[in-house]
Amino acid sequence: MTTESGVRMLAGTFVLVSLALGASASPLFVSSGFLWLTAFVGANLLQSAFTGVCPAAAILRKLGTKDARAPQPSA
Numbered sequence: 001m002t003t004e005s006g007v008r009m010l011a012g013t014f015v016l017v018s019l020a021l022g023a024s025a026s027p028l029f030v031s032s033g034f035l036w037l038t039a040f041v042g043a044n045l046l047q048s049a050f051t052g053v054c055p056a057a058a059i060l061r062k063l064g065t066k067d068a069r070a071p072q073p074s075a
Contacts, residue, residue: 002068006060014041 001009015038020026022034048054061067 001065003057003060003065004068006065007054007056010056010060011041011045014038 018034018037018041020028021030022032022038023029024032044054044056048057
């Protein structure tokens with residue numbers, strides 16, 4: 001998995017889980033406060049598109065994911 005796909009997977013998971021926990025029509029509803037997590041993820045994605053700074057990408061790199069643009073070792 002590349003860092004880019006990991007960020008997308010992480011953001012998508014956070015959005016879907018927070019919507020499931022925050023939308024009153026959901027059978028998993030806990031509190032509408034979870035919608036703030038959805039807003040936070042969206043704002044973070046928006047700012048990273050403009051600044052290139054993404055905390056999730058930095059964490060995933062430290063966990064060992066590879067950048068898509070990094071040269072791959074030849075076999």
